[in-house]
Amino acid sequence: MPRYAQLIIGPAGSGKSTYCNNLYQHCQSVGRVIHIVNLDPAAEHFEYPVALDIRELISLDDVMDELKLGPNGGLVYCMEYLEDNLDDWLSEQLEDYIDDDYLVFDCPGQIELYSHIPVLRTFVDHLKKWDFAVCAVYMLDSQFASDVTKYISGCMASLSAMVQLEIPHVNILTKMDLLPNKSKVDKFLDPDARLLLGDLNDQMAPRFQKLNKALAELVDDYSMVSFLPLDIRDEESIQFVLSHIDNAIQFGEDAEVKVKDYDADMGDPEDAENFDVGNIDDD
Numbered sequence: 034m035p036r037y038a039q040l041i042i043g044p045a046g047s048g049k050s051t052y053c054n055n056l057y058q059h060c061q062s063v064g065r066v067i068h069i070v071n072l073d074p075a076a077e078h079f080e081y082p083v084a085l086d087i088r089e090l091i092s093l094d095d096v097m098d099e100l101k102l103g104p105n106g107g108l109v110y111c112m113e114y115l116e117d118n119l120d121d122w123l124s125e126q127l128e129d130y131i132d133d134d135y136l137v138f139d140c141p142g143q144i145e146l147y148s149h150i151p152v153l154r155t156f157v158d159h160l161k162k163w164d165f166a167v168c169a170v171y172m173l174d175s176q177f178a179s180d181v182t183k184y185i186s187g188c189m190a191s192l193s194a195m196v197q198l199e200i201p202h203v204n205i206l207t208k209m210d211l212l213p214n215k216s217k218v219d220k221f222l223d224p225d226a227r228l229l230l231g232d233l234n235d236q237m238a239p240r241f242q243k244l245n246k247a248l249a250e251l252v253d254d255y256s257m258v259s260f261l262p263l264d265i266r267d268e269e270s271i272q273f274v275l276s277h278i279d280n281a282i283q284f285g286e287d288a289e290v291k292v293k294d295y296d297a298d299m300g301d302p303e304d305a306e307n308f309d310v311g312n313i314d315d316d
C-alpha cells in the first residue's frame with residue numbers, strides 16, 4: 034500500500050498554511066487522520082499540530098546568522114540543505130509513517146522554488162521512490178482572478194510548477210470569502226481560451242495581440258489549467274477540494290481495495306464498490 038501526500042505550493046501569502054490548518058480541522062471533524070509537515074524553515078507560528086518540522090534539521094535564523102545570508106538566499110540555502118539530507122534525515126523521519134498514512138507538506142512561498150530551483154523536483158522524486166502517491170496543490174489568491182492579466186501570470190506560474198514537478202496537479206483559488214461577487218470568477222475556474230484572448234486584447238495595447246494569442250493557446254493546450262474555488266468558512270468547499278485531490282492520488286480507490294481484501298464477510302466482492310469507504314482511516 035502506498036503512503037499519500039499533498040505538496041502545498043504557491044506564491045507567498047496565497048493561503049497555504051491556512052489551508053493546511055483548515056484541512057486539518059476538517060479532517061478532525063470527519064474522523065480522518067492526516068499529518069501536517071512544515072517544510073518552511075522561516076515559519077514561526079502554527080495553527081495546526083506540526084507532525085514533522087524542517088526546522089529540526091535547519092532553521093532560517095541560524096543560516097542568516099552564521100552564513101550572513103539574506104532571507105531569500107538563506108531560504109534557498111535551507112532548501113538545498115534539505116535536498117542534500119533527503120536520504121538521511123527525511124527518510125528516517127518518514128519511517129514513522131506507514132502504509133495508507135496521509136501527509137500534507139506545507140511549503141515556503143518563494144516562487145523560485147517552483148520555477149527553476151530543482152529542490153522540489155528532487156523532493157518529489159524521493160517521495161515517489163519511497164512509494165508515496167503525491168499531488169501538487171497549487172494555491173493562488175483569488176485576487177488573481179480579478180483581472181485577466183494577473184490571472185494569466187498566475188496560470189503561467191502554476192504551469193511552470195506543473196511541468197517542473199510532473200505529478201498530479203490541482204490548482205486552488207483561495208480566499209473566496211474575500212470576493213464580493215463570486216460569480217465574477219466563474220469564467221476563470223475553467224477558462225475558455227477565446228474569452229481570455231478577447232479580454233486580454235481589450236485590456237492591452239494592439240502590439241500585444243500576437244503574444245496574447247500565444248498565451249491563450251498555451252493555457253488552452255494545457256487544458257489542465259483550471260481552478261477549484263476554496264472558501265475556508267465552508268466545510269463543503271473544503272471537502273470538495275479534498276475529494277478532488279484524493280481522486281488525483283487515488284486515495285479512495287486504494288482504500289476500497291483494502292476493504293475488499295480485509296473483510297471476508299462482505300460477500301460478493303463486486304458489492305464492495307457500494308460501500309462508503311471515505312472514512313476508512315477512522316478509529
Ligand SMILES: Nc1nc2c(ncn2[C@@H]2O[C@H](COP(=O)(O)OP(=O)(O)OP(=O)(O)O)[C@@H](O)[C@H]2O)c(=O)[nH]1
Pocket residue numbers: 043044045046047048049050051052073140141142143207208209210211263264265
Ligand atoms: N480571509 C481570508 N484570509 C486568508 C485565507 N487564507 C489565508 N488568509 C490570510 O492570508 C495571509 C497569508 O496566509 P498564509 O496561510 O500564511 O499564507 P501562506 O501561503 O502560508 O504564506 P507563506 O507561507 O508566507 O508563503 C494570512 O493573514 C491569512 O490569515 C482565506 O481563505 N480567507
Ligand SMILES: [Mg+2]
Pocket residue numbers: 049050051073076139140141
Ligand atoms: Mg505558510
